[in-house]
Amino acid sequence: MKHEVPQQSSEEATLTPGNPAQKRWQLDRLVAALRASREETHSIRRDGEARRAPSREALQAILDGLTEALFPRHYGQFDLDGENIDYFVGNRLSIALDNLCDQIHRAALFVGDKLTPGFRRDEAIELTRGFASQLPDVRGLIISDLRAAFVGDPAARNFPEILIGYPGMTAIIHHRLAHILHRLGTRLIARLVAEIAHTRTGIDIHPGASIGSGFFIDHGTGVVVGETAIIGNNVRIYQAVTLGARHFPTDHEGNLIKGDARHPIVEDDVVIYAGATILGRITIGRGSTIGGNVWVTQDVPPNSIVTQAMARNKQV
Numbered sequence: 001m002k003h004e005v006p007q008q009s010s011e012e013a014t015l016t017p018g019n020p021a022q023k024r025w026q027l028d029r030l031v032a033a034l035r036a037s038r039e040e041t042h043s044i045r046r047d048g049e050a051r052r053a054p055s056r057e058a059l060q061a062i063l064d065g066l067t068e069a070l071f072p073r074h075y076g077q078f079d080l081d082g083e084n085i086d087y088f089v090g091n092r093l094s095i096a097l098d099n100l101c102d103q104i105h106r107a108a109l110f111v112g113d114k115l116t117p118g119f120r121r122d123e124a125i126e127l128t129r130g131f132a133s134q135l136p137d138v139r140g141l142i143i144s145d146l147r148a149a150f151v152g153d154p155a156a157r158n159f160p161e162i163l164i165g166y167p168g169m170t171a172i173i174h175h176r177l178a179h180i181l182h183r184l185g186t187r188l189i190a191r192l193v194a195e196i197a198h199t200r201t202g203i204d205i206h207p208g209a210s211i212g213s214g215f216f217i218d219h220g221t222g223v224v225v226g227e228t229a230i231i232g233n234n235v236r237i238y239q240a241v242t243l244g245a246r247h248f249p250t251d252h253e254g255n256l257i258k259g260d261a262r263h264p265i266v267e268d269d270v271v272i273y274a275g276a277t278i279l280g281r282i283t284i285g286r287g288s289t290i291g292g293n294v295w296v297t298q299d300v301p302p303n304s305i306v307t308q309a310m311a312r313n314k315q316v
């Protein structure tokens with residue numbers, strides 16, 4: 001009986017390992033094309049010695065350590081007492097601040113995050129010391145946010161539930177820390193901290209945004225707050241609210257002007273309901289209420305109530 005040997009298709013022959021006549025991925029050509037893109041046609045690399053980027057994983061650990069130091073019995077160890085709690089806080093702070101200093105130094109060298117490519121280690125130490133000195137005040141602000149959440153949400157039964165269970169609290173803790181870093185000039189680190197919060201909560205707050213005390217984000221998913229937004233005291237916002245820019249000004253050569261004030265100012269005691277979109281450098285007056293799914297591009301006087309119907313009539 002004659003046995004026929006199965007013939008390989010041309011595709012199977014091409015993918016056969018070790019076939020010297022074929023190159024499965026044509027890596028030599030692909031690597032050469034990527035090198036040309038990287039080094040010539042699409043280069044974004046700075047000249048000079050290659051530097052390590054800051055580590056997002058390290059920053060996540062730093063944030064966790066700082067949060068444990070701020071709230072040791074909630075995020076740290078439940079069995080801490082008056083004798084050992086200060087040792088625990090000191091340990092967490094020491095580790096977190098040492099590592100933060102390393103990341104600040106690395107970021108500065110990587111992109112010139114502060115002043116010069118020669119950013120020194122002692123400068124990173126001084127910046128980290130300045131950051132650390134503000135932690136007690138930041139904790140006070142976070143406590144005001146915690147109280148605002150308790151008062152503003154009828155579903156909230158106690159402070160621990162809010163502190164460890166509400167995404168809005170996680171986002172505002174991260175933002176309070178990121179905002180200090182942003183003001184100190186370590187903007188890449190601040191931006192990475194903000195993005196960690198965004199990933200964890202679905203809430204996107206630029207570290208440059210200025211936010212007063214007693215800030216409460218209810219539910220929170222999809223909230224966006226732009227870089228130059230200014231939010232007053234005792235402001236409450238709900239999910240999917242956007243405080244964004246309407247126009248992007250350019251210079252005489254058509255390049256975007258960076259850092260221009262282009263986001264809203266929200267004064268004290270304002271409530272903004274779900275889905276509202278507020279754009280441009282406009283002012284939402286003190287004590288106003290912005291209804292859900294409203295599109296606002298003009299100033300709102302103090303103590304106003306803006307609804308969908310009112311907004312449509314005004315546009316007409």
